[in-house]
Amino acid sequence: MEYYSKEIGRLIGELSTLPGIGSKSAQRLAFHLLNLPKDEVNKLAETIVSARENVHYCKECFTLTDQDICPICANPNRSKKTIMVVEDTRDLAAYEKTGKYEGVYHVLHGAISPMQGIGPGDIRLKELIQRLQKEDTEEVIIATNSSLEGETTAMYISKLLKPSGIRVSRIASGVPVGGDLENIDEVTLLRALEGRTDL
C-alpha cells in the first residue's frame, strides 16, 4: 500500500480485515470515509465503539443485547415453555421476522464442528441444559442450520435431551417456498421427499 500515504494505507489495511471486504472494497470504503464530513465519520466510529461496549449476551437466552435480559425474554407474552435453539443472533432475528413464533430462544453462538475443532463445550450448550433444569420447558425446537455442523449439533442436542423427557423437535428441511425444483440440490430434494406430509 505504498501508493497511498501512511494513514490511508493503515485505514485500508484495517478495513480489509473485515469479513467480505477485499482489498478493492477496502479502498473504496476508505476513500468514501475520507470524503465524508468529519462529524459523520466520528459518529460512525462512536457507534461502533459504543455498540461493542454495551452489547453483551442476554443472561437467559444468550442473544446479543444491550440490556441485561433481552426484550424477548423480558416479554411476559412470550411462552417460556418452548425454547428454539439457534446458532446465532441473526438466526433468531430471521425467525422473529416471521412474527409467528411465540416462544423464547437459546442462542448457541456456533455449532459443533469436529473439523474445525469446535466441540460441545465451545458453544452455549451447558447453559441450555442449566436453563432446562431450572425452567418448566415443554419443547425444545432445534433450528440450527441445515449444514453438516448444524445437523451434527441437532443430533447431539436431541440425544442429550432424550432422557429428560422434554419434547425435542427439528425444523423441517425441504424445498423453499417459491423454489424451482430444477434448481434445488439432490440432498434437499431427498429430504423433502422423506419429510412429505399427507394432504
Added chain:
Amino acid sequence: MEYYSKEIGRLIGELSTLPGIGSKSAQRLAFHLLNLPKDEVNKLAETIVSARENVHYCKECFTLTDQDICPICANPNRSKKTIMVVEDTRDLAAYEKTGKYEGVYHVLHGAISPMQGIGPGDIRLKELIQRLQKEDTEEVIIATNSSLEGETTAMYISKLLKPSGIRVSRIASGVPVGGDLENIDEVTLLRALEGRTDL
C-alpha cells in the same frame, strides 16, 4: 431493525450507509464487530477517525495525503514537466502501481457530468489551470476514465488548454492486454480499430 436491540440496530444502520454494504452485509459486519475483542474494535474506530482527521489534499496535486505535499510531488526525481490528470486518488494509485510513470499528477476529484449536475467548477480544474500558469509544464496527459463523464472531461480540458500551447494527450482506449476479443464491447473494439498503430 426491531429484531435487534437498539445499539445493534444503530450499528447495522450506520454500516449500511457505506457504499457497497447492503443490509445483509451490514448485519454480518455488525456481528463480526460485536464479537471482536474490544481493543481491536477501538483500534479500528481510532484508525477511521485519525485518517479522516489527518488526511487532506496535497497542496500541489490534490491527491489525498497525510502530509502538506504528497510524497510524489515532494520527490525531486519526479519530472514536474509532465502532469497526468486523473479523476481520483485511486486512479493515481493504479498508475503508480505500474512503476513506470515518472511525472506528477493532478487529481480532479470527479468528472464533469451534466446529467448529475457536476460542472467544470465542481472539480479541481481551476487548480490545474493555476498550476499550469505557475509551472513550466510541457505535457498534460489526460487519464480520466473511459466513461461518458471521463471523455467529456477530457474533451473539456483539451479545449481549455489548446490556446496555451502545452501538449495535451489522452491515454489510449482499446482492448485490454489479455482481453478476449469476443468478450469485449463494440465501442471498445471500434476504439481499438481507430487507434491502431503500424507494426
